[in-house]
Amino acid sequence: MHELGFIGAGAHGCHQMRAFAAQADCSVRAIFDVDSQAAEAAGKRFESAIVCSSMDVLLALEELEAVVIATPAETHAAITEACLKAGKHVLIEKPLAHDVQAGEAILASAAAHPELKVLVGHAERFNRSYIDCKKAVSDGAVGVPRFLSASRLSPLHLNDLNWVLGPLDTAVHDIDILLWLIEDQPISVTAQGNSCRTLDGPCDTIAYQIEFSQGALAQGFISWVDFGPAYPMPDNAHPRLFVHGTGGSLQLDLWQRPVRLDSRQLGRNYFLDDVLIGYGDYPTQTAAQAAHFIDCLNGRAELRCSPQEAYRALFVAYAAHRSRLSGGKPVAIDAPLYKPSNSYGNSQ
Numbered sequence: 138m139h140e141l142g143f144i145g146a147g148a149h150g151c152h153q154m155r156a157f158a159a160q161a162d163c164s165v166r167a168i169f170d171v172d173s174q175a176a177e178a179a180g181k182r183f184e185s186a187i188v189c190s191s192m193d194v195l196l197a198l199e200e201l202e203a204v205v206i207a208t209p210a211e212t213h214a215a216i217t218e219a220c221l222k223a224g225k226h227v228l229i230e231k232p233l234a235h236d237v238q239a240g241e242a243i244l245a246s247a248a249a250h251p252e253l254k255v256l257v258g259h260a261e262r263f264n265r266s267y268i269d270c271k272k273a274v275s276d277g278a279v280g281v282p283r284f285l286s287a288s289r290l291s292p293l294h295l296n297d298l299n300w301v302l303g304p305l306d307t308a309v310h311d312i313d314i315l316l317w318l319i320e321d322q323p324i325s326v327t328a329q330g331n332s333c334r335t336l337d338g339p340c341d342t343i344a345y346q347i348e349f350s351q352g353a354l355a356q357g358f359i360s361w362v363d364f365g366p367a368y369p370m371p372d373n374a375h376p377r378l379f380v381h382g383t384g385g386s387l388q389l390d391l392w393q394r395p396v397r398l399d400s401r402q403l404g405r406n407y408f409l410d411d412v413l414i415g416y417g418d419y420p421t422q423t424a425a426q427a428a429h430f431i432d433c434l435n436g437r438a439e440l441r442c443s444p445q446e447a448y449r450a451l452f453v454a455y456a457a458h459r460s461r462l463s464g465g466k467p468v469a470i471d472a473p474l475y476k477p478s479n480s481y482g483n484s485q
């Protein structure tokens with residue numbers, strides 16, 4: 138039995154608890170949140186869980202094998218370091234951190250504990266539709282990718298206007314997917330943002346553009362939208378992706394039939410029907426990620442998204458953040474960020 142601790146019992150922490158509780162050989166053993174009411178409320182939902190009065194109390198529980206960190210990005214570095222020092226494997230929610238320096242601190246903590254697994258929760262890596270896209274692009278079905286576009290809407294109430302990266306905290310999902318698909322070194326990032334809910338409120342929408350060393354271009358937008366009460370939650374993020382290459386194009390729209398591929402390379406235009414029509418798999422990809430983490434703990438899988446891979450998405454997101462703050466000036470990427478990914482993993 139894998140006994141897990143959870144730090145952060147907000148919206149996504151509770152998703153993670155449900156996902157892990159549903160695994161056959163796993164129990165939600167301990168919960169800590171600085172907001173004791175949030176921790177108590179979560180504790181009531183899981184009989185196996187004890188609610189801890191501090192992070193140290195949780196980390197002192199010898200039976201805990203691993204900890205899921207679902208707190209704001211600003212807290213990830215310190216909590217990860219404490220968990221690893223206590224000998225616990227960790228799953229850190231995306232984004233890896235809120236800035237590059239904190240991301241580097243996490244890389245250093247992970248490197249100091251090679252015996253422990255550190256998975257970063259880029260849950261879209263576990264979404265069948267994106268896995269289909271990755272396979273199609275890797276198989277050369279669109280030839281050489283030259284232009285990519287990724288976007289998502291996200292309900293404002295599931296996000297936090299105080300997060301340092303603002304909407305890029307959410308867009309980091311797409312940035313990770315773009316980097317995963319293009320497999321090339323990003324060289325420059327520009328971004329601009331504004332507030333769409335009010336004329337002069339906090340930034341809730343950002344458009345960004347990434348240039349790659351071999352000439353490919355990726356663009357994206359993220360909007361935190363104040364959806365009304367009738368908004369169907371299964372439609373949560375409405376992610377979309379378009380990839381145009383020398384041999385074809387690929388479209389994904391998780392509100393519609395998921396992935397359509399028009400491949401001159403293969404002489405075919407068809408739907409990659411691995412997923413049910415309609416989105417609604419938000420908990421499912423979190424569940425697939427939970428199963429993968431357990432597989433990693435059992436030594437049956439290699440980490441699908443390592444801290445190094447999450448760091449490159451953070452690096453680009455942070456460059457976009459800096460560009461946005463400067464009113465859209467290009468930010469050059471000087472760190473070598475490209476290395477071949479772990480592809481789409483071995484547990485699907």
Ligand SMILES: NC(=O)c1ccc[n+]([C@@H]2O[C@H](COP(=O)([O-])OP(=O)(O)OC[C@H]3O[C@@H](n4cnc5c(N)ncnc54)[C@H](O)[C@@H]3O)[C@@H](O)[C@H]2O)c1
Pocket residue numbers: 144145146147148149150169170171172175207208209210212230231232258259260295296297306
């Ligand atoms: N993978 C995904 O699809 C996905 C979706 C949503 C959120 N997230 C990520 O999950 C993380 C949490 O987001 P959320 O939506 O659950 O936010 P939230 O605000 O609902 O919950 C965060 C919780 O962390 C607690 N907290 C803050 N600092 C803490 C600390 N130092 N120690 C313990 N608890 C602390 C807060 O009290 C709160 O209950 C963020 O990194 C976010 O980007 C990921």
